[in-house]
Amino acid sequence: MKNIQNVDQDIYAAILAEQKRQSEGMELIASENYQSPAVLEAQSSVFANKYSEGFPGRRYYGGQENTDIIEQLAIDRAKKIFHADHANVQALSGAAANLCVYSALMNPGDTILWMDLTHGWHLTHGAPVTFFSKVFNFIRYKTTLDGKVDFDQVRKLAIEHKPKIILAWFSAYPRELDYEKFVEIANEVWAIAFADVSHIWWFIAAWLLKNPLDYGFHVMMTTTHKSLRGPRGALILSKWIVSNPLKKPEDTIENIPTRIDRAVFPGMQWWPHMNTIAAIAVALKEAQTPEFKAYAQQALKNAQTLATELTARGYKLVTGWTDNHMVIIDFSWTQLDWSVAEKTLDKIWISTSKSTIPDDPNPPFRPSGLRIGLPAMTTRGVKEEDTKKIVEFIDQALKNKDNEKNLAELKNKVREFSLSFPVPGL
Numbered sequence: 505m506k507n508i509q510n511v512d513q514d515i516y517a518a519i520l521a522e523q524k525r526q527s528e529g530m531e532l533i534a535s536e537n538y539q540s541p542a543v544l545e546a547q548s549s550v551f552a553n554k555y556s557e558g559f560p561g562r563r564y565y566g567g568q569e570n571t572d573i574i575e576q577l578a579i580d581r582a583k584k585i586f587h588a589d590h591a592n593v594q595a596l597s598g599a600a601a602n603l604c605v606y607s608a609l610m611n612p613g614d615t616i617l618w619m620d621l622t623h624g625w626h627l628t629h630g631a632p633v634t635f636f637s638k639v640f641n642f643i644r645y646k647t648t649l650d651g652k653v654d655f656d657q658v659r660k661l662a663i664e665h666k667p668k669i670i671l672a673w674f675s676a677y678p679r680e681l682d683y684e685k686f687v688e689i690a691n692e693v694w695a696i697a698f699a700d701v702s703h704i705w706w707f708i709a710a711w712l713l714k715n716p717l718d719y720g721f722h723v724m725m726t727t728t729h730k731s732l733r734g735p736r737g738a739l740i741l742s743k744w745i746v747s748n749p750l751k752k753p754e755d756t757i758e759n760i761p762t763r764i765d766r767a768v769f770p771g772m773q774w775w776p777h778m779n780t781i782a783a784i785a786v787a788l789k790e791a792q793t794p795e796f797k798a799y800a801q802q803a804l805k806n807a808q809t810l811a812t813e814l815t816a817r818g819y820k821l822v823t824g825w826t827d828n829h830m831v832i833i834d835f836s837w838t839q840l841d842w843s844v845a846e847k848t849l850d851k852i853w854i855s856t857s858k859s860t861i862p863d864d865p866n867p868p869f870r871p872s873g874l875r876i877g878l879p880a881m882t883t884r885g886v887k888e889e890d891t892k893k894i895v896e897f898i899d900q901a902l903k904n905k906d907n908e909k910n911l912a913e914l915k916n917k918v919r920e921f922s923l924s925f926p927v928p929g930l
């Protein structure tokens with residue numbers, strides 16, 4: 505970082521401080537991870553200098569022989585991993601990608617059937633505070649008492665409201681989904697089945713969880729950071745639907761992949777970030793290695809150890825278990841507010857994030873749950889025995905939340921533990 509050091513001391517100092525925080529502390533936010541050194545290099549490559557409006561082979565500016573290669577590689581790798589007919593790799597983030605999918609498949613005023621806020625949704629699934637909710641009509645379904653999606657309610661609402669899209673997958677949902685049921689209901693009302701697998705796609709890539717596209721879903725979106733360990737971006741994956749039997753689907757304007765490409769460009773975005781696309785291609789290559797599969801398997805074991813150990817220490821978990829990398833602690837029945845829990849853990853440099861619980865009695869900015877995940881710590885090499893130590897740190901911190909001296913001692917232990925698991929590339 506000699507160049508940054510010479511040009512901008514302030515930014516250089518902030519980067520060093522963040523490196524220290526990331527290596528001496530513990531990242532337990534389920535959506536965060538460490539980009540691999542190869543991904544970081546691709547992202548800061550000369551592709552950042554290039555304007556590439558359009559798609560491979562169909563650009564508006566010249567000099568695209570190398571950008572076409574990287575974008576086509578990213579597309580081909582994404583299609584292969586997810587068994588998709590088509591992949592768009594240009595959306596700048598998950599939020600932008602969701603908006604592109606909505607605008608590709610719906611007109612203003614159309615309805616989407618989606619999960620209720622407190623049962624696990626993401627803001628981009630139509631939170632009232634977003635622009636999305638001004639344009640489209642979002643109807644909500646919920647989970648039943650056991651935490652599973654209430655399919656009777658999904659069917660009833662689908663028949664009543666005739667949504668254009670039925671959306672599955674969420675931000676805070678620790679269980680596997682029944683995709684056949686979603687597709688059955690979507691087909692019954694002529695809706696498009698859309699999965700936002702931003703959180704769990706790595707388990708899909710490692711064949712540890714089912715792939716919605718294999719079960720009849722039409723469209724799937726995933727962010728490329730989080731567990732993929734790629735740059736901040738998104739993939740929109742889809743299947744051809746033959747709307748005109750006299751033409752090949754790829755030659756019809758009304759097919760889903762073409763509508764998605766057009767919604768991304770020129771509908772919502774102009775210039776793709778080619779350095780990010782190069783980094784996505786690298787991350788997708790890494791995701792096909794045996795090491796990546798082993799990493800996902802270890803992450804699942806760690807998450808289930810986390811669930812077992814927390815339960816053994818008397819913590820109540822939303823749905824009582826996890827099938828993926830997320831564990832959500834329900835504090836609604838204790839005196840301990842999530843914000844106290846989050847702030848206490850922050851004091852010992854363990855980062856976590858707040859989460860709603862089903863039918864949360866508290867407002868979204870002060871919900872009753874705490875979401876914990878170990879994707880980032882698994883990248884650093886944490887295994888089941890280490891996970892037990894992490895639970896011990898969490899438990900000790902929460903029990904000593906008012907004892908600053910004990911928290912300071914605990915912070916030193918967390919630092920020592922964290923430093924024994926180096927951050928890749930640091």
Ligand SMILES: Cc1ncc(COP(=O)(O)O)c(C=O)c1O
Pocket residue numbers: 535596597598599600602626628673674675700701702703727736737
């Ligand atoms: C399920 C889901 N969808 C979409 C997003 C939005 O992604 P981004 O942060 O890239 O806009 C997130 C990110 O938190 C998410 O969890």
